[in-house]
Amino acid sequence: MIEPRKAILEMPEYHPPLAGREHALRLDFNENTFAPSPRVMDVIKNITAEDLTVYPEREPRERIAAKHLGLAPEQVLLTNAVDEAIHIITYTFLNEGDEALFAVPSFFMYDVNVQAMGAKAVRVQSDDSLRFPFGRILKAITPKTKLIILCTPNNPTGGTIAREQILAIAKAAPQAVIFVDEAYYHFFGETVIGDIGKVPNIILARTFSKAYGLANLRVGLIAGPADLMKHMRKAASPYNVNGVALRCLEAAMADEEYVAWYTQQIKTGREKLAAALRELEIPFWPSAANFILTRIGPRHKNLVAAMKAKGVLLRDRSADPGLAGCVRITVGVEEQNARCIAALREAVDEIDWQPAEAKIPDIEDEDEREYE
Numbered sequence: 001m002i003e004p005r006k007a008i009l010e011m012p013e014y015h016p017p018l019a020g021r022e023h024a025l026r027l028d029f030n031e032n033t034f035a036p037s038p039r040v041m042d043v044i045k046n047i048t049a050e051d052l053t054v055y056p057e058r059e060p061r062e063r064i065a066a067k068h069l070g071l072a073p074e075q076v077l078l079t080n081a082v083d084e085a086i087h088i089i090t091y092t093f094l095n096e097g098d099e100a101l102f103a104v105p106s107f108f109m110y111d112v113n114v115q116a117m118g119a120k121a122v123r124v125q126s127d128d129s130l131r132f133p134f135g136r137i138l139k140a141i142t143p144k145t146k147l148i149i150l151c152t153p154n155n156p157t158g159g160t161i162a163r164e165q166i167l168a169i170a171k172a173a174p175q176a177v178i179f180v181d182e183a184y185y186h187f188f189g190e191t192v193i194g195d196i197g198k199v200p201n202i203i204l205a206r207t208f209s210k211a212y213g214l215a216n217l218r219v220g221l222i223a224g225p226a227d228l229m230k231h232m233r234k235a236a237s238p239y240n241v242n243g244v245a246l247r248c249l250e251a252a253m254a255d256e257e258y259v260a261w262y263t264q265q266i267k268t269g270r271e272k273l274a275a276a277l278r279e280l281e282i283p284f285w286p287s288a289a290n291f292i293l294t295r296i297g298p299r300h301k302n303l304v305a306a307m308k309a310k311g312v313l314l315r316d317r318s319a320d321p322g323l324a325g326c327v328r329i330t331v332g333v334e335e336q337n338a339r340c341i342a343a344l345r346e347a348v349d350e351i352d353w354q355p356a357e358a359k360i361p362d363i364e365d366e367d368e369r370e371y372e
């Protein structure tokens with residue numbers, strides 16, 4: 001029997017529930033729920049048959065992306081969205097037996113990629129506050145720590161990590177690459193991009209799948225100091241981002257106004273959804289992203305099913321570490337949020353859901369004390 005590498009045999013699988021989403025309101029995957037900039041659609045309409053015959057040239061768009069971000073071209077690598085960025089980072093820096101440290105619950109692809117490299121995933125569980133466990137992450141650093149993944153805003157909690165905390169972690173682990181996943185940056189507004197090239201071990205990733213609305217084109221980037229980027233560039237396939245995506249990327253970046261509009265829709269919608277949740281007495285965690293994590297309790301599946309029957313898809317996060325009974329709701333544009341809130345009121349009524357089912361215990365946050 002032909003066997004794969006041991007690490008592949010043992011790594012977890014990720015099967016996102018993507019089937020049957022076509023005609024529903026997609027509040028389950030934290031995508032842009034509306035559309036990219038109209039300028040992107042113009043680019044697509046003008047793609048010729050010949051355009052499809054040529055290999056894509058990444059480098060010119062890399063220069064444009066770097067300029068857009070205020071970085072040097074050597075500090076930026078375009079990737080097949082952040083999923084590939086995570087792959088490239090782990091593939092470049094992790095040897096078998098190295099430790100990769102991250103807080104959980106967080107994005108599952110960290111587990112998948114770290115374990116595929118035969119490295120050890122060191123997971124630090126957040127407490128019920130779901131705040132970033134800063135003190136315990138610091139304590140978990142060892143001489144074997146080669147990669148620390150910091151997701152801010154974090155998926156699926158919506159929580160953030162202060163820049164001062166990121167810098168303190170980078171200082172405490174000079175032997176490690178500090179990878180800041182800024183997939184949800186636009187909905188938050190804080191970034192460590194100004195530290196790129198100044199702090200020797202900080203790198204970050206950004207995606208065009210969220211605020212820009214290009215999830216289907218698969219495009220994102222890694223930014224970091226040139227000496228680290230050199231290794232990652234070597235590890236990346238030369239044609240990792242297709243030519244249609246590269247052209248659309250340029251158009252999307254040029255339309256700042258559109259991204260500002262979409263981001264504002266999310267920020268306003270996030271507040272409206274939070275107000276509705278408060279009114280319905282559904283507990284939730286504060287979010288700086290385009291989604292809100294709620295705690296429904298033991299009948300989480302019933303609520304998700306009742307919402308699905310109304311054509312609104314939510315994501316059951318109950319299986320995530322520490323998230324028993326939790327459901328995540330993506331925020332969309334105004335009319336979509338109104339539809340979601342109306343459906344939520346009906347669904348709660350239909351299943352006769354009671355706030356007592358979902359109490360979040362009050363827990364004092366030790367990490368916060370240590371940081372202060």
Ligand SMILES: Cc1ncc(COP(=O)(O)O)c(C=O)c1O
Pocket residue numbers: 029030080081082083084107151154155181183206207208209215219220
């Ligand atoms: C924290 C985080 N990072 C990365 C990604 C991957 O995004 P993409 O591969 O579409 O850029 C996601 C997707 O949901 C995410 O939540």
